Amino acid sequence: MKKTRVGLLFGGRSGEHEVSISSARAIARALDSAENREKYDLLPFYIGKDGVWRGEEIARQVLESGTPLQSESLDRQSLWKFPPEAAEIEVWFPILHGPNGEDGTVQGLLALMQVPCVGSGVLGSAAGMDKLIMKDLFAQAGLPQVKYASVARSRVCPKLCDDLEEMLGYPCFVKPANLGSSVGIAKARSRAELEAALSSAATYDSRIIVEAGVQAREVECAVLGNDDPKASTLGEITFESDFYDYETKYTEGLAQLLIPAPVPDSVRDRIQEIAVQAFQAINGAGLARVDFFYVESTGEILLNEINTLPGFTATSMYPRLWDASGVSFPELVDRLIQLALARLTR
Structure with a gap:
């Protein structure tokens, strides 16, 4: 039986680079399990913190060590070059957490390659x-949701805090609109903490969400x-x-x-x-x-x-929930790849 070539894409430029490596190591082990080894050929690709793609040799070194590659001085021309073996991939498994990974950017790139990928497409990922x-x-x-308010960075001022206090009260949570894994999130219990939380969130994103605490x-x-x-x-x-x-x-x-x-x-x-x-x-x-x-x-x-694109280590909530539901980690990886291939035929 012909094996399907799976491109495992990990690393990335977000603050969740190390989490991505951990997720990729778990997925690589699952693809090497007895039930998947005869179905899939794994080709790993590593995106360094500098944004440059590295091919199989370096990617396997990072997977084995679990340690990020030390970035070299960036040659911007390298950002437009992909390892030649990328042309061999039949389905991508991107496990890039955070911005420039699960926000639709990489999904759009892979769509332009005309190769299916695991997970949501551009719209679902961005949303x-x-x-x-x-x-x-x-x-x-x-x-049903908690009450929330949308805030533009340019509108952060004392009057805005008055409005938020009246609308949401305390405690409330202040979050950048576009960061994952609780990065930049703060709990505000007072006016001083609200002002500080808004100022901090504004350093991460131009759009902020404020939610009522429950x-x-x-x-x-x-x-x-x-x-x-x-x-x-x-x-x-x-x-x-x-x-x-x-x-x-x-x-x-x-x-x-x-x-x-x-x-x-x-x-x-x-x-x-x-x-x-x-x-x-x-x-x-x-x-x-x-x-x-x-x-x-x-x-x-x-x-x-x-x-x-939740964490995907063996101890992460997503695979543990499916394991408790009767779907083992290797089977879950297999199902996700098959779901990606099925979308190609729709």
Whole structure:
């Protein structure tokens, strides 16, 4: 049987470069598993922090070491050159987290190559990355969310803070519109903290989202599929820190994952239903992790956000949720590749 050549694309220029390497190492191991080895040929490609693509030899070195390549002085001409073996790829598996990876930019490039890729396309990726566009699409679909406000960097002023206090109150959360993994997010409990959080978020993005804080449990659901997506069992994140920030997310021992989430069956069913609706609202494909707030005191379920390219290590929430749902890590990787190939024939 002819093997399918899979281009595993990882690294990238975002602050989640190291997370991308970890995800890629796990996927490479899955492709080398007994059930996948006879179906796929792996060709890894590494994008350095300088944005330059490196071919199989260097990419395998990074996968083996788990350490980013030290960037050399940038030759801008190198940004337009791709390793020759890229022309051999039959399906891409991009595992580039954050900006310039899951925001539609790389997806557009791969579409121009006329080769299918795992995950959402340009529209779904861009909508999933932009928190304001995402929330507007959720609102249009009638999905329940926390109250939020859109803020332009140029409008940050005392009057704006007055309006936010009246609309959302305290505590509230301030987030750059286009960064992943809790980067640049701050919790504001007072006017001084709100002003500081807005100033900080404005250094990351020209567009900012401010959300009302809620006392709730954080529950997540994984989605898998194209036209007929399915939802996984649920997981709950528990932590001792003030909120689920970047340090808590990526420091071992600071957060615990409960799978399955201990919620009533009716809550589970409703969250799974909303997760699929959120996936469809942004025109998602392949995979996504959908995050929720569950207000136990009232039974209220609030959609937080969707991540179209979640962490993919063996201990990440997305593959763990599917493992608990009866889909092993190697099988999950196989299904995602097959879903990408199926989109080519639509």
